[in-house]
Amino acid sequence: MKTALVHHPIYAKHDTGPGHPETPLRYLAVMDALREDDAFWQSLNEITPEKAAKGLIQAAHSAAHFKHVEFAFANGIDRLDPDTVVSMKSFDASLYAAGGAVAGG
Secondary structure (H helix, E strand, C coil): CCCEEECCHHHHHCCCCCCCCCCHHHHHHHHHHHHHCHHHHHHCEEECCCCCCHHHHHHHCCHHHHHHHHHHHHCCCCEEECCEECCCCHHHHHHHHHHHHHHHC
């Protein structure tokens, strides 16, 4: 059985700003490290996900939560709560991440 690697270039667009551990550089460093070992890279089942549909998201999260997140991005709010920093591409990245969970399942 092959190990799946679910990733999408949009993940590098989730930029939480200086000093936060979730940065595009972190994603890029991991991807570069994986690609350095060609034999390992070739052994992976690479999956590039599609965006998850709103209905799939709402199967795991309430409609109110989805609306809260959607509102934040539509209005340029940079935090969903005190611990969750977002950028303007984070919403799309989150939809692809959820799509990745579906594709990898």
